[in-house]
Amino acid sequence: MNYTTQMDAAKKGIVTKEMETVAGKEKRTVEYIRSLVAEGKIAIPANKNHHSLDAEGVGEGLRTKINVNLGISKDCCNIELELDKVYKALELKTEAIMDLSSYGKTEEFRKKLIQVSPAMIGTVPMYDAIGFYTKELEEITSEELLAVIQKHAEDGVDFMTIHAGINRATAARFRKNKRLTNIVSRGGSLLYAWMELTGQENPFYEYYDQVLDICAE
Template identity: 50%
Template sequence: MKQSYTTQMDAARKGILTPQMKQVLENEAISQTDLMEKVALGHIAIPANRNHLNIAAAGVGQGLKTKINVNLGVSKDVCSFDAEMKKAKMAIEYKADAVMDLSVSGDTEGFRKRLVSEIPVMIGTVPIYDTLTRTGKPTQDITIEDWFETVDIHARNGIDFITIHAGLTRKCATSIRTNPRLCGIVSRGGAILFEWMEKTGNENPFYEHFDRLLDVCEAHDVCISLGDGLRPGAIKDSTDAPQIEELITLGELTKRAWEKNVQVMIEGPGHVPLHEIEMNMKLQKKLCHNAPFYVLGPLVTDIAPGYDHITSAIGGALAAMHGADFLCYVTPAEHLRLPTADDVKEGIMASKIAAHAGDLAKGIKGVEELDHKMSKARGKLDWDGQFDCAIDPEKAREYRKSSQPSGSDKDVCTMCGDFCAVKRVENLL
């Protein structure tokens, strides 16, 4: 039977409950009516390309658990697709919600196809990068057809969401010159488009031909993640004129996408001091009509290379608390190198903690149950019960095993030993 809807948004507006919506309902404490209403409005996105056949769909947006994304992909200097596939499978093992392939070298299409066939979570890409890799052309020689051919390839490959920096217009680019920054443009996609516009004198092709982009996305049900090409790369640059000007444009493009039943997420800032995070979240929701918000961190200080998964988790927890729907993980290798598998695990755990902390603060129904279960196990010195509740049971078991109490009482730990508060009080209570 011929499909009677084009996208998840189109289905919701027609009152059709899709298989992907059913998958979301299985994992979220939201009613069917509420889910379909929010998908129809654009307040929830379900990125699920119809060519990604094995996807276990997830929802991103209002009233749902905060999701986390894992970035991976090869560079010219570190080019092992097998190693990146191991990272992707690690992301699944540790229950990440999405994987983004940011590869900029080698057989990128072959790797994308492999990801789509083997990885069941939503998969994102940045076609702007891949246009340079695929064509091998200098930036200024890229044609409009080149840009859109790449988007079409990614859509046909089964990619669920694509980051497109459509809001970085020539006007916004001028704002960078009149509002100097400490770190300028730190987005790779933003920098590529800025260079292309500067050298060709043309408008951003994805802004000028946005309807063409929407046609491709509607045809395959690809969610557009409207990228923040002018996101701040330093806390000094946070919430400046270029960032806000681009955000206003993204809000306008969001409405145009929804008119064509194309799902949208908005990408948010990278480096934001703590006291500006709440304002940034509320400003995005206001200017972009409550579209799902995907934040890159945010990092709350600039001085912690090697520990940026921690600075990101601090910002991510606060961002989630104030309305962010999707956190892009940051690893200890941020700003320093391509992350290793160990870095990926550290980044995933930090982001999962941030997302869960944010969900507790937002009052997402049911998320506190595991915390209460952990507390009960701790109150009984039930170590196996604690490990079962732990976000990383393997690490918790290793720490416990590495230092055992020397006395006759094996229930306590080597931090307190005979001074264990739980042990002293349990019989009294």
């Protein structure tokens, strides 16, 4: 391929098979889809390693998409039971599945999910880091957190929740200001705790260009 991402292709005037698929589903012209992808008004999450993907578009002028959250956890780590939810979600025509796995054989489940699901797959790398590395939170390194993003991308994940918006400066403000509630994002609270324990900068913020390079690849 002489392009990296769907946006890269669109900007070069290249119509991908994913754009054609989205155009057919949305009853739009291929040029409409291509031009809005080029402008950043439509996204087509499509990892080249997700071979079973039936592409969907998200953005301006397109249908609202349904996302289903699931995943194995300490309370329920049975992969087969969780896959039953996947099959039911696909039967009901969901367009996206978010794997929120945080405990147990997360890699095995993720790979099976990507293999069987034509729906686009999303993950939260910060959740998986806690389950993937058998060590205390403060013992996980910046490099290891970035390695989880790399691994998810290589496995075929189409989109990820990256907690890049919090850094040492905002964390300092949190401590000084009286919030009415604690941090409501689980991934954000884990990352905040990691920064407090290690005294280091948020690697997803500090090395954001590297995160983008992984996604482009």
